[in-house]
Amino acid sequence: xxxxxxxxxxxxxxxxxxxxxxxxxxxxxxxxxxxxxxxxxxxxxxxxxxxxxxxxxxxxxxxxxxxxxxxxxxxxxxxxxxxxxxxxxxxxxxxxxxxxxxxxxxxxxxxxxxxxxxxxxxxxxxxxxxxxxxxxxxxxxxxxxxxxxxxxxxxxxxxxxxxxxxxxxxxxxxxxxxxxxxxxxxxxxxxxxxxxxxxxxxxxxxxxxxxxxxxxxxxxxxxxxxxxxxxxxxxxxxxxxxxxxxxxxxxxxxxxxxxxxxxxxxxxxxxxxxxxxxxxxxxxxxxxxxxxxxxxxxxxxxxxxxxxxxxxxxxxxxxxxxxxxxxxxxxxxxxxxxxxxxxxxxxxxxxxxxxxxxxxxxxxxxxxxxxxxxxx
Amino acid sequence: xxxxxxxxxxxxxxxxxxxxxxxxxxxxxxxxxxxxxxxxxxxxxxxxxxxxxxxxxxxxxxxxxxxxxxxxxxxxxxxxxxxxxxxxxxxxxxxxxxxxxxxxxxxxxxxxxxxxxxxxxxxxxxxxxxxxxxxxxxxxxxxxxxxxxxxxxxxxxxxxxxxxxxxxxxxxxxxxxxxxxxxxxxxxxxxxxxxxxxxxxxxxxxxxxxxxxxxxxxxxxxxxxxxxxxxxxxxxxxxxxxxxxxxxxxxxxxxxxxxxxxxxxxxxxxxxxxxxxxxxxxxxxxxxxxxxxxxxxxxxxxxxxxxxxxxxxxxxxxxxxxxxxxxxxxxxxxxxxxxxxxxxxxxxxxxxxxxxxx
Amino acid sequence: xxxxxxxxxxxxxxxxxxxxxxxxxxxxxxxxxxxxxxxxxxxxxxxxxxxxxxxxxxxxxxxxxxxxxxxxxxxxxxxxxxxxxxxxxxxxxxxxxxxxxxxxxxxxxxxxxxxxxxxxxxxxxxxxxxxxxxxxxxxxxxxxxxxxxxxxxxxxxxxxxxxxxxxxxxxxxxxxxxxxxxxxxxxxxxxxxxxxxxxxxxxxxxxxxxxxxxxxx
Numbered sequence: 001x002x003x004x005x006x007x008x009x010x011x012x013x014x015x016x017x018x019x020x021x022x023x024x025x026x027x028x029x030x031x032x033x034x035x036x037x038x039x040x041x042x043x044x045x046x047x048x049x050x051x052x053x054x055x056x057x058x059x060x061x062x063x064x065x066x067x068x069x070x071x072x073x074x075x076x077x078x079x080x081x082x083x084x085x086x087x088x089x090x091x092x093x094x095x096x097x098x099x100x101x102x103x104x105x106x107x108x109x110x111x112x113x114x115x116x117x118x119x120x121x122x123x124x125x126x127x128x129x130x131x132x133x134x135x136x137x138x139x140x141x142x143x144x145x146x147x148x149x150x151x152x153x154x155x156x157x158x159x160x161x162x163x164x165x166x167x168x169x170x171x172x173x174x175x176x177x178x179x180x181x182x183x184x185x186x187x188x189x190x191x192x193x194x195x196x197x198x199x200x201x202x203x204x205x206x207x208x209x210x211x212x213x214x215x216x217x218x219x220x221x222x223x224x225x226x227x228x229x230x231x232x233x234x235x236x237x238x239x240x241x242x243x244x245x246x247x248x249x250x251x252x253x254x255x256x257x258x259x260x261x262x263x264x265x266x267x268x269x270x271x272x273x274x275x276x277x278x279x280x281x282x283x284x285x286x287x288x289x290x291x292x293x294x295x296x297x298x299x300x301x302x303x304x305x306x307x308x309x310x311x312x313x314x315x316x317x318x319x320x321x322x323x324x325x326x327x328x329x330x331x332x333x334x335x336x337x338x339x340x341x342x343x344x345x346x347x348x349x350x351x352x353x354x355x356x357x358x359x360x361x362x363x364x365x366x367x368x369x370x371x372x373x374x375x376x
Numbered sequence: 377x378x379x380x381x382x383x384x385x386x387x388x389x390x391x392x393x394x395x396x397x398x399x400x401x402x403x404x405x406x407x408x409x410x411x412x413x414x415x416x417x418x419x420x421x422x423x424x425x426x427x428x429x430x431x432x433x434x435x436x437x438x439x440x441x442x443x444x445x446x447x448x449x450x451x452x453x454x455x456x457x458x459x460x461x462x463x464x465x466x467x468x469x470x471x472x473x474x475x476x477x478x479x480x481x482x483x484x485x486x487x488x489x490x491x492x493x494x495x496x497x498x499x500x501x502x503x504x505x506x507x508x509x510x511x512x513x514x515x516x517x518x519x520x521x522x523x524x525x526x527x528x529x530x531x532x533x534x535x536x537x538x539x540x541x542x543x544x545x546x547x548x549x550x551x552x553x554x555x556x557x558x559x560x561x562x563x564x565x566x567x568x569x570x571x572x573x574x575x576x577x578x579x580x581x582x583x584x585x586x587x588x589x590x591x592x593x594x595x596x597x598x599x600x601x602x603x604x605x606x607x608x609x610x611x612x613x614x615x616x617x618x619x620x621x622x623x624x625x626x627x628x629x630x631x632x633x634x635x636x637x638x639x640x641x642x643x644x645x646x647x648x649x650x651x652x653x654x655x656x657x658x659x660x661x662x663x664x665x666x667x668x669x670x671x672x673x674x675x676x677x678x679x680x681x682x683x684x685x686x687x688x689x690x691x692x693x694x695x696x697x698x699x700x701x702x703x704x705x706x707x708x709x710x711x712x713x714x715x716x717x718x719x720x721x722x723x724x725x726x727x728x729x730x731x732x733x734x
Numbered sequence: 735x736x737x738x739x740x741x742x743x744x745x746x747x748x749x750x751x752x753x754x755x756x757x758x759x760x761x762x763x764x765x766x767x768x769x770x771x772x773x774x775x776x777x778x779x780x781x782x783x784x785x786x787x788x789x790x791x792x793x794x795x796x797x798x799x800x801x802x803x804x805x806x807x808x809x810x811x812x813x814x815x816x817x818x819x820x821x822x823x824x825x826x827x828x829x830x831x832x833x834x835x836x837x838x839x840x841x842x843x844x845x846x847x848x849x850x851x852x853x854x855x856x857x858x859x860x861x862x863x864x865x866x867x868x869x870x871x872x873x874x875x876x877x878x879x880x881x882x883x884x885x886x887x888x889x890x891x892x893x894x895x896x897x898x899x900x901x902x903x904x905x906x907x908x909x910x911x912x913x914x915x916x917x918x919x920x921x922x923x924x925x926x927x928x929x930x931x932x933x934x935x936x937x938x939x940x941x942x943x944x945x946x947x948x949x950x951x
Contacts, residue, residue, distance in 0.1 A: 019534050026618060041538065041701055051889035058874070059898055063905060094784050097754045099747035132606060132698025138430035168748070204607055204697045221810050221836075224863030235836070242839050295748035304754045309784050310832055310843065312813070323830065325818055334899075338814040338832070346866050357538070358700040361616050375889055 016044055019357075023052050027130050027361045030371030034348075034360070041356045046349045050342075053375035061335035066092050066166055066301040069332065074160035076337060077373040079122045082115035082151075083315040085164040090245060091311035091322035092166040092332075095303050104168040104293040105247040110181065110284045111154070111163055112246075112313070113277040117188070118147040119316035120270045120277075124195060127267070127365035131208050136198050143191050146184050153177055166301060168294035182285050185278050192274050200271070209264035213351040213363045216261055223347040227318020227340060228273060229367065232266030234259035239314035251283045263366040270368075300330050315340050317368050337376060341369040400485070403503045407484045415638040416446035422690045429694035453634075456627035461532055464624065468530035473629045475523030476636030479516040480643055486512055487646045488571045490656045490675035501656070501675060502571060509570040510562060513647055514555050517602065520636065521547040524604075524611060527633070528621035539620025542701060543611035547602055549708040554598035556716035560584075560591035560723045561651045570647075574655035581662025585652040590719040592652040594712050596685075599644035601708070603637060605689055607696035608704060645685035646678075653681050755784040763787055765807055765842060772802050788843045796846045797855035800831065804860055809833035809842060815857065815867035817875040821901045825849040827877050831857065831864075848877055856882040874899035 021027075021034035028034070031052035037045040057076065061069050073084040086108055093100060100108075125140035148158040153174055155163040163170070199205045215225065220233040230237060238255040240248040256272035258265035303326025312321030321338030344367050352360050420435065420442070427434025436442040460469060486509040490501030506512050521544060528540015561584040562568060565576035577584055585592045601608040612620035622633045649655060656674030660666050699707070759781055760766055766780035766789060776795030781788050791799040803809040813832040820826055825847040834841050848854050856879035857864035868879045869888040876897035879885055887894060896903055 017534065019538075027616065041542075051887075051891070054889045056898060059903075059905065094755075096752050097784075098752045099750075101746070101748040128697065132609070133696065134426070134606075135430050135694050138432055142431055167752075198695070199697075202697065204699060207703055208697055208700055222862045224812050224861070226811075237836060292748065295752070296750060297752060306757075307754070307783060308788075308830075308843075310786060310814070310841065319813065321814060321832070323814060323816060323832070334818045336814070336816040336818075336830075342866060343863060346863060356701060358610075358616050358698075 046352045053371045057376040065330040071162045077370045080115050080119040080316050081161040082111040086112050087313045087320045088322050089164045089166045091324045094311045095309040098167045101292045102289045103291045106284045107169050109247045113280045116277045116316045118144045123368045130361045130365045167297040188278050212263045214261050224343040228269045231257050232269045233261040251280050253280050266366050339373045342374045400503050420446045425690045453631040458627040463532045465530035468526045472523045472527030473632035477632050479519040480639035483643045505571045508568050510568045524621050531624035535617045536623045539611045539617045550598040550601040553712035553716045557591040557595035560588045570650050577654045583654040594716050603640040606693040645682045649681040758782050790845045793846050801860045808837045809835045812861035812863040817871040819901045853878045853880040
């Protein structure tokens with residue numbers, strides 16, 4: 001019954017406190033641990049510790065034939081399965097020289113862009129709730145639900161889609177899907193305005209995000225940061241424009257770029273990307289060509305010996321790539337994932353130095369991590 | 377068949393000692409029960425309202441329209457295990473929740489819920505009419521901080537500690553503008569009794585929110601901060617500090633913290649209504665054309681206004697993101713306190729200049 | 735698209751058997767040429783496959799090759815770094831790094847070989863982004879990187895024994911239970927190894943010393 005700190009250490013004599021932020025913490029979006037050194041609430045040092053969700057996916061890839069690996073990719077970035085599928089099948093196609101028919105390319109773009117919207121919606125929802133705004137969470141999930149319904153109607157799954165195959169698409173679009181998707185896309189931009197009403201000009205929101213986590217373009221590039229984070233840092237670079245794949249070369253869209261390099265600008269980039277995605281989907285639905293959805297391909301895909309290919313797509317979080325080495329067998333000899341969030345998370349210690357604990361929460365949100373992809 | 381006991385009871389009630397001692401206690405008890413009920417349903421209303429704001433339903437399974445939800449919640453909290461961390465400072469850990477709840481309830485003893493005519497024997501709508509009620513309210517409100525600091529510190533959890541420190545800083549700095557904001561109406565009324573303040577508003581036929589709009593605004597903002605409600609819910613910021621000062625609490629003790637927070641919401645609303653919005657007075661008390669509104673009893677007006685405030689609290693929660701710690705402090709010290717001081721000076725000047733009339 | 739069947743010569747690319755891309759010499763690629771001048775012998779080969787330029791360099795020149803690519807050819811973005819295991823080769827591991835140039839809008843792949851126990855110069859001084867991928871490569875393959883500021887395991891825990899992406903690492907896993915709880919399990923008798931049910935428990939958990947607080951009230 002004395003007044004000393006229970007651990008017996010002098011509590012108020014310490015200058016810095018070590019704080020384990022996670023692995024079980026509401027704001028780490030999964031199981032990530034940040035070893036923080038804090039001086040009061042100011043962060044002196046931040047050391048991310050990851051791997052709590054490691055499942056050895058890359059080893060699993062080596063055990064299964066090319067076709068059977070698609071479901072594994074669903075589980076990487078589990079809020080953006082279609083994009084993972086797209087990157088993987090793209091890499092396999094590049095490795096074995098498959099050419100995808102145009103209709104399948106368009107379907108892929110539609111799915112990937114729907115997935116981008118849904119991933120950004122999850123991001124916005126969690127980012128806002130991390131900063132304390134509760135309501136956008138429910139608004140975002142309302143629209144995401146509609147997207148998941150569309151996925152369900154296409155491939156039967158809502159989250160782990162398994163929606164693409166090397167060489168094309170497993171299924172054609174079901175009857176009426178194009179109209180339903182068109183309806184959703186017609187309504188969606190108004191919903192984005194709704195989210196913006198709640199946040200964009202909100203003074204508290206701006207105070208929590210403007211000037212927080214400034215990441216100059218040079219630093220961003222040095223840390224391998226890609227995607228909306230890089231565009232929020234003023235680098236006009238989008239793989240869909242830079243190295244177009246699938247049908248992206250045939251559609252019109254703008255790449256939003258903002259130059260203040262802070263959390264607010266990254267927020268604006270992602271909000272605008274949702275609108276642009278809707279625009280892309282609209283064009284794809286209008287121009288959807290007829291024809292086959294699957295290329296002529298052998299029943300069992302074999303890569304030639306000593307071949308290797310790297311293919312990357314612009315995922316919702318940034319460059320998502322697959323590096324596949326073939327050895328003449330039916331399985332990939334080595335399949336490495338270029339994990340977007342893993343690379344982006346590297347910039348977190350840099351961004352969080354000198355920030356407050358409250359900022360750290362905003363920063364974890366703005367990096368938009370998915371631990372399934374980081375830990376693989 | 378003797379009704380003598382009834383007669384003797386009647387006699388006892390007639391005794392001045394009884395009126396002095398037992399009547400306030402009984403009234404206080406009634407007040408507490410009413411407040412507890414209000415709190416229970418406030419939580420329910422909050423969840424339903426938030427549901428409405430957030431395009432979902434909210435709790436609607438227990439009883440008709442979910443009306444029995446609060447009872448289910450209370451039962452759940454009562455039968456949950458009351459965990460105490462091994463290395464917690466036990467006495468402080470156990471004491472903290474009580475320290476949060478008790479002052480919040482005691483404040484209700486000075487709040488006048490309705491008009492109290494001077495006629496002898498007429499019911500009085502307050503437990504006691506303290507001469508220094510405002511000081512009493514401010515003093516007790518600051519006592520609640522100790523509960524939160526103690527709870528945060530004694531849990532021996534770093535997140536709790538940070539939450540406790542945040543709330544200490546927050547509540548201490550927001551008490552200043554809150555107190556200063558209360559001085560304005562006090563100067564106008566020339567009384568520190570809450571009953572006196574309402575009566576002075578009745579005399580003037582004017583809610584103090586009109587001449588003291590700045591003080592009213594400051595008081596309410598500081599009040600939201602005092603109760604740790606969104607957008608000032610930093611001490612328990614869920615996404616930052618897990619649950620802040622009450623991370624380690626469970627069961628009844630958590631329920632007490634919860635109770636304290638909601639009781640404080642009602643306290644802040646009740647004081648705001650009493651001091652700024654004319655307490656039990658109808659809107660525009662000076663306009664004769666609206667006299668028919670007096671048909672509605674004063675207590676109903678009072679609670680209507682309180683509920684309007686509580687609705688604001690909930691609405692805030694559904695709308696705003698959370699402030700950052702330093703921004704919160706800056707808002708308090710750089711804006712609210714200077715503003716409150718300026719308001720005080722202007723009020724003082726006016727009171728002196730218009731001395732004859734005030 | 736869906737007209738009458740075309741004669742075989744006009745088959746669309748997706749209607750033909752897939753034609754696998756082939757390796758092609760790319761010594762005349764400007765990047766390869768310039769790098770060959772700078773590195774001389776250290777540039778082992780320059781080839782393209784499916785349009786990607788692949789440069790193989792000697793281990794010692796790995797960092798200088800990447801630094802040269804970064805400075806002279808503006809390959810500023812380190813896209814990815816990973817290892818590949820070829821157990822039958824003399825130097826069994828390959829470290830593969832992908833670089834991207836914003837100005838030239840192209841990727842280049844740089845590879846180097848390293849044997850068991852060998853060290854590859856770390857790229858962290860040139861590309862800070864290489865930090866975590868190199869840690870991962872160390873974690874998964876056991877390839878050491880010289881001058882790496884913090885070469886520790888990243889995805890697996892500190893006490894893990896082995897490097898799971900090596901080809902000789904068993905897919906069913908190794909005895910990690912014994913590694914974590916040496917006081918409970920005999921070596922290689924943990925719950926993950928082998929049979930699953932028949933593991934031997936050295937000390938039943940109840941008998942183990944309680945790790946609770948010293949004092950209890």
